[in-house]
Amino acid sequence: MEVVIRPDADAAAELTARIIADRVRAKPDLVLGLATGRTMEPVYDRLAAMDLNFSACRTFNLDEYVGVPPQDPQSYRRYMNERLFERINIRLANTHVPNGVAADLGAEVASYERRIKEAGGIDLQLLGIGEDGHIGFNEPLSALMSRTREKALTPKTRQQNAGMFGDDPKRVPTRALTMGVGTILEARELLLIATGGPKAEILAKAVEGPITAMISASALQLHPRCKVIVDQAAASSLTQREYYDWIFANEPEWQAYR
Ligand code: GLP
Numbered sequence: 001m002e003v004v005i006r007p008d009a010d011a012a013a014e015l016t017a018r019i020i021a022d023r024v025r026a027k028p029d030l031v032l033g034l035a036t037g038r039t040m041e042p043v044y045d046r047l048a049a050m051d052l053n054f055s056a057c058r059t060f061n062l063d064e065y066v067g068v069p070p071q072d073p074q075s076y077r078r079y080m081n082e083r084l085f086e087r088i089n090i091r092l093a094n095t096h097v098p099n100g101v102a103a104d105l106g107a108e109v110a111s112y113e114r115r116i117k118e119a120g121g122i123d124l125q126l127l128g129i130g131e132d133g134h135i136g137f138n139e140p141l142s143a144l145m146s147r148t149r150e151k152a153l154t155p156k157t158r159q160q161n162a163g164m165f166g167d168d169p170k171r172v173p174t175r176a177l178t179m180g181v182g183t184i185l186e187a188r189e190l191l192l193i194a195t196g197g198p199k200a201e202i203l204a205k206a207v208e209g210p211i212t213a214m215i216s217a218s219a220l221q222l223h224p225r226c227k228v229i230v231d232q233a234a235a236s237s238l239t240q241r242e243y244y245d246w247i248f249a250n251e252p253e254w255q256a257y258r
Helices: 007-028 037-049 076-085 105-118 155-160 181-185 196-207 216-222 241-250 254-255
Strands: 003-008 029-035 060-063 064-065 124-127 147-153 176-180 190-192 226-231
Touching: 003 007, 003 241, 007 029, 007 124, 007 190, 007 226, 007 254, 029 064, 037 190, 060 076, 060 105, 064 076, 105 147, 176 196, 181 216, 181 241, 190 216, 196 216, 196 226, 216 226, 241 254
Parallel strands: 003 226, 029 060, 029 124, 124 190, 190 226
Antiparallel strands: 064 176, 147 176
16 A cells, blocks of 8 residues: 655645546556545546546446435436536446446346456546545445445444535435445555545544454555555544655655656
C-alpha cells in the first residue's frame, strides 16, 4: 500500500483523476471499477474536463441500493450517468451498475460477477471509504472473501448517506447490492480516495491498524498494488505521515505527479 497526502481535497481529486487518465491512455479498453459518493464528484468533474477517449472502456460500479430503480434520482445508476457517463464518450452499454430492482437479486449478483469475469477482470478499481470503514457497501463483519451480494446497511451508513434522501436517514434504503471484499481485491490495481476530517480516524485504522472484518477497507492492506490518496484533513490521524511524504517526494514512480 502507498499513501499519498495532498494539501487539500481538490489536489487529492486532481491526482486521482490524473492516475485514472494515465491508465485509460495506456490501455484504451481499460476495465474500470467505479464508486459513488461526494468524494468522487470532483474526480468525475476532472475526468469529464480532460480530453480522454473512453469509447473502448468498460466500467463496473461497486454497488446500488436495493429497491431504487435506475431512473430514480437517488439511484447510483443515475448518479453515474449524470456525473460521468453523459459527459464522456463512453458507450452506455459498456457501463455496468448492479440492478437493485431485478426480479431475482440472487441471479443479478451472480450475473454481475460473471460479467466482470467476461470483461477480463477489473484493471483499476476506484474506491471511497464510509465512516464505518466500508468499501462499496461491505459493512462491518463482511467476510474478507465475500463476493457480490445483497447486504443490509448499518444505521451509521444510512445516516451518512441521508444527503441524497432529503437528509432523512429513514428514507435511505435498508439494503444494497455490493461487490464483495473478495471481488474488490481481485482488481489488478486499487485506488482509494478519502478527504475531510470526518474520515481521518477510520482511515488511520484501515491503513495502519490490523486487518479486520470490522473494517472492510483494512483488507486493502493485502493488495500488492493499492494506492491511498488523501488530503491533509483525512491524513490527520496517520502516524507515518513523514514517511509517506518522503515516498511521494522521492520515488521515481511519483515523479510525473509531483
Ligand atoms: C457510499 C458508497 C461508498 C462510498 C461511501 C463514501 O456508502 N457505497 O462506495 O465510498 O458512500 O461516501 P462519501 O464519498 O460521500 O463520503
